Amino acid sequence: RKEVEQDPGPFNVPEGATVAFNCTYSNSASQSFFWYRQDCRKEPKLLMSVYSSGNEDGRFTAQLNRASQYISLLIRDSKLSDSATYLCVVRATNAGKSTFGDGTTLTVKP
């Protein structure tokens, strides 16, 4: 079993749709959680950190469920510019090593 697993995707949605991605992690000692966005042939960039209480940034909402060991990302009112690959990232407490999921590809269509 992979340390970090994401929905396989791809997700193809129309503009304005709401879409949700899930990510599960196996290391119960994980302490830090992030969603990164990666555009085609570009480097990953931080989309948002995920806090225990959940957090929202505009159209994006991230949630953490420690008991079930998963995190989620909800995108409301999808835009064409949201088309990208979304990477789930989990970091354990020791040494700051991060484990990346394989990513979920989202395509938003007109």
Place this chain on the structure above:
Amino acid sequence: NAGVTQTPKFRILKIGQSMTLQCTQDMNHNYMYWYRQDPGMGLKLIYYSVGAGITDKGEVPNGYNVSRSTTEDFPLRLELAAPSQTSVYFCASSYQEDGTEAFFGQGTRLTVV
């Protein structure tokens, strides 16, 4: 605002050749990382460093070496290149504390033929 700078951006190597991928950051970050990303996959950690003079293996270190003589620089060395090392390589850096963002370089696309 340079951030993390990687060179070269592209390289083609022949089997058995060696090369060094350069990475430098100007944010005074303690932590630096090298990842590889194969097509359709996530990033796999090759090596990382928690500070100058300290390096450690990640998930896929075989065939690579690193050094960290300064806070700014973290070069990745490929000895005896193999086709399996064809990939996109990303260097990243972050502050020491948990929960902080990692900043990535633009990547090096390496093809071994």
